[in-house]
Amino acid sequence: MNILNEMKVEFLSKSSNESFARITASAFIAQLDPNIEEMSDVKTAVSEAVTNAIIHGYKNAVGVVTMMIRIFEDRCVEITILDKGAGIADVDEARTPLFTTCDGEERSGMGFTVMETFMDQVEVFSALSEGTKVVMRKTFAKGN
Amino acid sequence: MQIVFETNGTTLVAKLYGELDHHSASGIREKVDLKLTSGIYHCLIFDFENLTFMDSSGIGVIMGRVKNMAVVGGKVSVANPNPNVEKMLHMGGLDKYISILKKEDSFKGGMR
Numbered sequence: 001m002n003i004l005n006e007m008k009v010e011f012l013s014k015s016s017n018e019s020f021a022r023i024t025a026s027a028f029i030a031q032l033d034p035n036i037e038e039m040s041d042v043k044t045a046v047s048e049a050v051t052n053a054i055i056h057g058y059k060n061a062v063g064v065v066t067m068m069i070r071i072f073e074d075r076c077v078e079i080t081i082l083d084k085g086a087g088i089a090d091v092d093e094a095r096t097p098l099f100t101t102c103d104g105e106e107r108s109g110m111g112f113t114v115m116e117t118f119m120d121q122v123e124v125f126s127a128l129s130e131g132t133k134v135v136m137r138k139t140f141a142k143g144n
Numbered sequence: 145m146q147i148v149f150e151t152n153g154t155t156l157v158a159k160l161y162g163e164l165d166h167h168s169a170s171g172i173r174e175k176v177d178l179k180l181t182s183g184i185y186h187c188l189i190f191d192f193e194n195l196t197f198m199d200s201s202g203i204g205v206i207m208g209r210v211k212n213m214a215v216v217g218g219k220v221s222v223a224n225p226n227p228n229v230e231k232m233l234h235m236g237g238l239d240k241y242i243s244i245l246k247k248e249d250s251f252k253g254g255m256r
Contacts, residue, residue, distance in 0.1 A: 015165075015166055015167035016167055018165050018166055018167050019163060019165065019167065022165075022197070036228075037227070037228065040197075040228040041228075043197065044197075044199050044228070044232070047165055047166075047197075047199040048199055048200060051165065051166040051199065051201065054166070055166065106169075106173070106204040106205065106207065106208040107200075107201075107204050108200045108201070108203040108204040108207060108236055110200040110203055110235070110236055111200055113200075113235070114199065114200050114232070114235065117235055
């Protein structure tokens with residue numbers, strides 16, 4: 001499938017950049033004219049992945065988070081969120097609903113579950129001390 | 145993210161304006177908990193009419209308050225979530241622990 005458009009942005013792992021990432025992603029995918037629900041689903045999935053990179057990848061220390069978005073000919077959007085932080089010891093365990101390593105912080109443990117529910121496909125690549133890459137895809141409904 | 149409080153007897157209404165994510169969650173949590181330390185409130189209502197976005201960080205904030213209020217026998221409700229916020233509430237299974245109140249509910253009788 002041909003790539004129609006592509007973008008990449010890097011930002012510091014500061015929590016104030018969670019909204020920056022959401023707004024940037026929604027501005028880029030707006031060219032596909034998604035409906036309100038599709039737009040909201042993508043914003044939420046991006047927010048979860050970027051929050052994970054900040055809290056779990058860099059453990060609230062300063063690092064660089066990379067977001068790449070590719071738009072394909074068939075209205076499929078592929079969003080990659082990458083960090084070079086701690087990595088995940090057991091990806092399957094991390095993807096289990098309600099699993100969280102932050103007991104004191106009131107984290108819901110729903111991050112990956114939200115990504116999986118709101119996107120069509122979520123792939124997670126991770127290695128300890130090297131970082132984590134989350135690749136999410138969603139195909140938008142045909143435009144009117 | 146802004147928060148405005150209204151009180152009515154033992155009910156505390158927290159009106160949220162803007163986006164509730166990991167970044168804004170800690171401030172909201174602190175402000176609500178400060179209000180609740182008085183111990184006079186038995187009902188906490190999060191009014192989400194002006195909440196434009198919420199991710200799973202919001203589920204954590206609400207669940208934390210549900211646990212705190214349960215200690216004093218109180219309950220937590222969410223009012224007027226937009227469809228996307230409501231989707232998140234259902235997905236987190238939060239609807240088992242809270243009531244979701246909608247503006248139109250109170251109008252139903254008169255509108256028919």
